[in-house]
Amino acid sequence: MKIIVNGEEKQVEEGASLIDLVSALDLKPERVAVEVNRRIIRRADWASTTLAEGDKVEIVHFVGGGAR
Amino acid sequence: MTDSLFIAGREFRSRLILGSGKYESFDLMVKSLEAAETEMVTVAVRRVNITDRSKESLLDYIDTKKYHILPNTAGCYTADEAIRTAMLAREVLDNNWIKLEVIGDERTLFPDNQGLLEATRALVKEGFIVLPYLNDDLIVARRLIDAGAAAVMPLAAPIGSGLGIQNFTNLRILREQITEVPLIVDAGVGTASDATLAMELGVDGVLMNTGIAGARDPIAMAEAMKHAVRAGRLAYRAGRIQKKLYASASSPIEGLSK
Numbered sequence: 001m002k003i004i005v006n007g008e009e010k011q012v013e014e015g016a017s018l019i020d021l022v023s024a025l026d027l028k029p030e031r032v033a034v035e036v037n038r039r040i041i042r043r044a045d046w047a048s049t050t051l052a053e054g055d056k057v058e059i060v061h062f063v064g065g066g067a068r
Numbered sequence: 069m070t071d072s073l074f075i076a077g078r079e080f081r082s083r084l085i086l087g088s089g090k091y092e093s094f095d096l097m098v099k100s101l102e103a104a105e106t107e108m109v110t111v112a113v114r115r116v117n118i119t120d121r122s123k124e125s126l127l128d129y130i131d132t133k134k135y136h137i138l139p140n141t142a143g144c145y146t147a148d149e150a151i152r153t154a155m156l157a158r159e160v161l162d163n164n165w166i167k168l169e170v171i172g173d174e175r176t177l178f179p180d181n182q183g184l185l186e187a188t189r190a191l192v193k194e195g196f197i198v199l200p201y202l203n204d205d206l207i208v209a210r211r212l213i214d215a216g217a218a219a220v221m222p223l224a225a226p227i228g229s230g231l232g233i234q235n236f237t238n239l240r241i242l243r244e245q246i247t248e249v250p251l252i253v254d255a256g257v258g259t260a261s262d263a264t265l266a267m268e269l270g271v272d273g274v275l276m277n278t279g280i281a282g283a284r285d286p287i288a289m290a291e292a293m294k295h296a297v298r299a300g301r302l303a304y305r306a307g308r309i310q311k312k313l314y315a316s317a318s319s320p321i322e323g324l325s326k
Contacts (some may be wrong), residue, residue, distance in 0.1 A: 005183055006115040032116060033127045033159035040155055058115065060156050062126045064097060065112025065142050066087010068278025 001053040018046040021057065032061045072172065072303065073273050075250050078136070080127060082107045083267070084297045085138070085252065087277025091286065094129040095213045100280055103290035110138040110167050110275065117268045123165075130162065138199065140167035143252025147186040152193055167192060167221070167254075168200040177227040181208050182300075185215055192216030201254050206245055213298035219315040220251050221275060225256025228278040232262035236269070241269045260289075260296035268308070 003010055005021070012021055018041055023027055034041050035058040041049050052055070085108045091097035099108060111126060130137070139157030144150040145163040145280055147170055154166040172180030179202050179228045189239055191198050202208050204222040222242060225231035233239060234256070242251055250272040257263050257276040266274050274297055283289035 005118050008118060010118070023289065025116070027116060028125065031127050031160065033113075033156040035156065039321070040159060052147055054218060058156075058158075059118070061112050062111040062139065062157075062160060063089075063114045064087075064094075065089040065114075065140060066110050066275070066281075067170050
């Protein structure tokens with residue numbers, strides 16, 4: 001099924017969880033924060049959060065920046 | 069003698085806060101942080117690049133046991149965007165501190181007072197330690213403190229401009245009037261003397277990024293800033309002499325050989 005991750009289309013398996021997505025993207029869980037359809041999902045809930053067709057996922061991390 | 073800075077009950081021995089942007093490499097950033105002997109580093113929140121995973125993560129380089137991470141809402145133009153960014157930032161390290169920026173204008177990066185107040189109120193209610201970036205405006209500073217800000221961080225000059233303190237009068241008034249929370253100069257510092265002048269005015273700390281990251285030798289400038297902030301702080305505490313128009317001899321007048 002298709003979902004949108006950070007504005008880009010991404011194919012994931014039917015019934016994939018958020019933790020499946022994070023590991024498929026090769027991201028370190030403790031380095032990122034995730035929103036699904038504009039709702040923040042806490043790290044502890046990633047495994048129990050099943051993705052659905054068309055879900056909009058935002059994955060952010062920290063980058064260099066100060067007073068911009 | 070310890071002369072620590074306390075923000076929301078947390079102790080910082082260094083009064084210099086650094087940004088982590090604009091460095092040519094993570095390595096240069098880390099060495100600059102070390103040279104500055106800072107204890108707090110501000111970081112931005114951005115989308116992970118999911119197509120190019122080659123880029124390393126900032127947190128792989130910053131030792132979070134050594135440096136307190138201060139996520140920021142740089143690049144946010146509305147209270148809602150800033151609130152959303154703060155909420156996301158909190159999840160990354162389970163850290164409720166936020167350097168709040170709500171920008172009102174792209175060219176100047178001046179803050180939007182109304183958005184800043186709205187976001188401060190909302191985030192304080194959510195349990196955040198809010199450190200807002202604001203204009204050198206006493207009234208806005210007071211409203212932000214009323215809204216629960218843990219510090220107020222007025223600009224010395226536009227972000228990244230390196231112009232140094234543009235309005236000494238406003239900063240001096242802020243220093244006299246703001247006693248409830250720390251007063252930190254955020255943005256506009258171009259070189260070491262700018263930081264010293266700010267500290268000599270009695271501000272509690274200085275936050276900078278471009279002044280160091282943009283210097284020809286960032287590590288050397290970071291060290292200069294460390295000394296500048298300390299020198300300014302010591303001079304402020306020491307109490308400067310009054311300025312006089314005429315000379316006043318330092319050597320005894322009596323006992324001259326004739």
